[in-house]
Amino acid sequence: MGLFGASQGHISHHPERRPQFDQPLTWENFAAIFQECADFSEKELTPQGWGHPIQIGWLDGMVRSERLNDYVLRPLAAWPLPQGERPAQAILEGGVWNQNAQRQETLDEVVEAVLDGSCAIFLLDGVITCSVATEEKRSVTEPENESQIKGAKDGFVESVRTNTSLLRRRMRTPELQIQRFVIGRRTRTPVELLWVKGIAEERLIRRIADKLEDIDEDALLTTGALEEYLTDPKATAFPRVLFTERPDRVCQGLLDGRAAILVDGIPLGCLLPGDVSQFMKAPQDKSYHWAVSSLLLLLRYLCLLLTLLLPGFYISVAQFHFELIPTKLAMSIIASKQDVPFPTAFEVMGLLAAFEILQEAGLRLPKTIGQTVSIIGGLVVGQAAVDAKIVSPVVVIVVAVAGIAGFTMPNQDFSNALRVWRFLLAVLASLLGIFGLMAGTAFLVAHLASLEDFGVPYLTPFAPRERSSLESHPILRKPMPEVKLRPTELHPANRRKRT
Amino acid sequence: MTARRKGLLVLLLAWALFLGLSSWDSDVLPVTRDITQVKLIRTLALDKGEGAALRLTASGNLQKEGNSGQSKPPLVLTQEAMTISGGCSGLQQQSDGFVEFGHLAECVIGEELAREELLQLADFVARDFSMRMESKVFVVAGATGEEAVQGAASKSSALTDRLTAISQNRSMGGRKWPYTFRQLISQLEDNGCGLVPVLTLTDNPDYDPEGKGEEPEKEINLTGLAFLKEGNLADFLTPEESKGAALLTNQDQLDMVELTLEDGTPVGVQLVYAQRSLEPTFDEDGRLTQLTIRIKAKGELSEVSGPVSPTDAQSLEQMHQGFSKQLRLWAQATLDRSQQEGADFLHLRRELICHSPLHSGQIQENWDDWFPEITLKTEVKGEVERSYDVDRPIEEGAETWSKDKSLSNS
Numbered sequence: 001m002g003l004f005g006a007s008q009g010h011i012s013h014h015p016e017r018r019p020q021f022d023q024p025l026t027w028e029n030f031a032a033i034f035q036e037c038a039d040f041s042e043k044e045l046t047p048q049g050w051g052h053p054i055q056i057g058w059l060d061g062m063v064r065s066e067r068l069n070d071y072v073l074r075p076l077a078a079w080p081l082p083q084g085e086r087p088a089q090a091i092l093e094g095g096v097w098n099q100n101a102q103r104q105e106t107l108d109e110v111v112e113a114v115l116d117g118s119c120a121i122f123l124l125d126g127v128i129t130c131s132v133a134t135e136e137k138r139s140v141t142e143p144e145n146e147s148q149i150k151g152a153k154d155g156f157v158e159s160v161r162t163n164t165s166l167l168r169r170r171m172r173t174p175e176l177q178i179q180r181f182v183i184g185r186r187t188r189t190p191v192e193l194l195w196v197k198g199i200a201e202e203r204l205i206r207r208i209a210d211k212l213e214d215i216d217e218d219a220l221l222t223t224g225a226l227e228e229y230l231t232d233p234k235a236t237a238f239p240r241v242l243f244t245e246r247p248d249r250v251c252q253g254l255l256d257g258r259a260a261i262l263v264d265g266i267p268l269g270c271l272l273p274g275d276v277s278q279f280m281k282a283p284q285d286k287s288y289h290w291a292v293s294s295l296l297l298l299l300r301y302l303c304l305l306l307t308l309l310l311p312g313f314y315i316s317v318a319q320f321h322f323e324l325i326p327t328k329l330a331m332s333i334i335a336s337k338q339d340v341p342f343p344t345a346f347e348v349m350g351l352l353a354a355f356e357i358l359q360e361a362g363l364r365l366p367k368t369i370g371q372t373v374s375i376i377g378g379l380v381v382g383q384a385a386v387d388a389k390i391v392s393p394v395v396v397i398v399v400a401v402a403g404i405a406g407f408t409m410p411n412q413d414f415s416n417a418l419r420v421w422r423f424l425l426a427v428l429a430s431l432l433g434i435f436g437l438m439a440g441t442a443f444l445v446a447h448l449a450s451l452e453d454f455g456v457p458y459l460t461p462f463a464p465r466e467r468s469s470l471e472s473h474p475i476l477r478k479p480m481p482e483v484k485l486r487p488t489e490l491h492p493a494n495r496r497k498r499t
Numbered sequence: 500m501t502a503r504r505k506g507l508l509v510l511l512l513a514w515a516l517f518l519g520l521s522s523w524d525s526d527v528l529p530v531t532r533d534i535t536q537v538k539l540i541r542t543l544a545l546d547k548g549e550g551a552a553l554r555l556t557a558s559g560n561l562q563k564e565g566n567s568g569q570s571k572p573p574l575v576l577t578q579e580a581m582t583i584s585g586g587c588s589g590l591q592q593q594s595d596g597f598v599e600f601g602h603l604a605e606c607v608i609g610e611e612l613a614r615e616e617l618l619q620l621a622d623f624v625a626r627d628f629s630m631r632m633e634s635k636v637f638v639v640a641g642a643t644g645e646e647a648v649q650g651a652a653s654k655s656s657a658l659t660d661r662l663t664a665i666s667q668n669r670s671m672g673g674r675k676w677p678y679t680f681r682q683l684i685s686q687l688e689d690n691g692c693g694l695v696p697v698l699t700l701t702d703n704p705d706y707d708p709e710g711k712g713e714e715p716e717k718e719i720n721l722t723g724l725a726f727l728k729e730g731n732l733a734d735f736l737t738p739e740e741s742k743g744a745a746l747l748t749n750q751d752q753l754d755m756v757e758l759t760l761e762d763g764t765p766v767g768v769q770l771v772y773a774q775r776s777l778e779p780t781f782d783e784d785g786r787l788t789q790l791t792i793r794i795k796a797k798g799e800l801s802e803v804s805g806p807v808s809p810t811d812a813q814s815l816e817q818m819h820q821g822f823s824k825q826l827r828l829w830a831q832a833t834l835d836r837s838q839q840e841g842a843d844f845l846h847l848r849r850e851l852i853c854h855s856p857l858h859s860g861q862i863q864e865n866w867d868d869w870f871p872e873i874t875l876k877t878e879v880k881g882e883v884e885r886s887y888d889v890d891r892p893i894e895e896g897a898e899t900w901s902k903d904k905s906l907s908n909s
Contacts, residue, residue: 317534318533318534319531319532319533319534320531320532322532322534322537322601323602323629327602327604330537330539330602331539331560333534334534334535334537334539337535338535343531343533344533344535427515428515431515431528432528432529435529
């Protein structure tokens, strides 16, 4: 029995079978593969003057009917095969009006193309696939979780090609490189690795590409599946890959020398390697005046300390070091806690747990009901708990301040990690007081300092390998014209950003 | 990490969580005292005991009853013991919670004990980790500290409230209350002399024994200062001497000086600034013969009645002179008393050494012989202003406005 349940023992390596379908490339074998698929459609067609039928197969819903009819079936039906021509070759040379008509040699290739939205045309001398995929998808909308007042309003969608186009529109340079991978034995998900040639370090790109190639999964449906393959998931609760809905943020990352990954079906861009300062920056930071942004950044760092340490600090002073509290505050706390039957640690952790439950409940429910739950849970039940002397008002304030401070974190993954550590620090504080809290904090700092991805330390701006590499301030935002170089830690091929 | 290790880690975390939530005490872990179990002691009265050497009386604040806004009289605990530590330990046993001295605001010492053991008390506070050096020190004249605590305790007040009000009123100029254990120890360290504020108890005319303790039985007032010699209370200063002492130690900001002009007009001047400097005179042998204390003071004309105009030059001159004279009288009275008692509670020696470092060796060596014989002279240069005169600022302001070219051009 381990931390994650019963141990599965040693599982032998099970390489993916390639080719998946090793039968000869015939219509019968092809149709047999899709025999149980209700959305598989086939059509036998005898073009005029050909003298023999041809078979066409496709998957309904994956293709656009108009394209199939207008640019494949109609030209084929009306096009007389020139005397002596081999049909497959003739089709490739203009028999159908399709830019992606390709001759396929194996059954695997044909199946993959059909699954990707092509139709397969089985001819006497070969098989041609024509891409007639539907482009039905969600239109580009404003990012829900990263909206900003001064800035672009478009966000990533589920189509990887649309997403690359959003990036291309911002970076009109051929130096923007895109490498395609297909990940998932069953899902065959297109994944694209992007970087800017001449800025990103080549070794970094190679290492990421190697990791992507090594992913051998049944499916790639969530961001976690990608992140946990690229970094060591057991090492920390803190995010090490920045996921963003905003194309402009990805562009900024690419221009800093980072790499981006786009996954088909996931409306997020992923920037790596990540460091702690990235998770504290909001998209609008560069839209506001540097003084305002710096102030907001400072406020965010203050909130980070509050959300992480406040519950633990309160437990420490209320249980061990009440001489640290100003006298009037101590008296006020004593008066408010007079009839509460629970020890402070139990009270704080109970309320922290209740806060987490409320938050989860609010997220899972539809928006309107979620708000009601928050109001009833937070206000009504909270007030009732205070009136019933189950919790003291001070603890409600402490937990609420810690919780709300956590909401100021621009990155949800980072905020979640802080939630985990908040509990741990509260437990340590309840055992050892301020000493426990400080020991836990020191451990946390040491833990973060030990993290490194693709050669970039996680605490990069605060603990750079070389002090001279610190071009911009770790917390405050310098005026942009003064930041002339890219971060050294990313080892960019070209450090200069602006003249 | 093996499965066994992971299991152990989970058990360890669960154990830690259990310990935290249950507030379990262990020899390994620090002792947990939840804030709800704590009785905050705000005032500690120390008196000479009847059976034992000391009598300790500890008092808290008014005890608020939840959020109802009502309160109970403060908790008062009394204990006799041979030592303060023993007394504190005894107080601990009397209470149903943990008696916490870390928030001690005031220490009230009965006159009898202060005359005998003040230095030891200060020494205890300096050494004990739970006491605060910033606690204020008071001596009760003609009564015990316990009487002060008990007499001030009612449903609506505790002694600490009254003493806090007194110390805040005296420090309106922004200065901190100067008579804390820290200052007391600093003074006693220098030459065993110093100053402490004196409280007196009077019967409260509004006190009604049947009135369910709504009003305190005694009124507590600050009546001046007492001086210490050889580490213990020596005697009380007269009100004039107290004012002089406060003036000479730069502690009497914003105090009121009442004068009478030649024509009998009463004038109220608020002292807003006072600075003193020393001018020693040494003879050929390097012996100190005279010490002149110069005081530069500023007063704000607060009140004047009758036909006297505050802007009249002659009246102002009379005010300057009267103000200076009054301050000089106070300061001289204090200096004379200090010399008379042979107690350098104004710490002139310390200041003189800083002022004349070339003579520091001689001063240190001979101060005790010189001090009773030197001539202590006071010179005061007082100035009275009326900076908030309603006429003057407007006229000056109007003139400035018209002269400002940039403003008039715009």
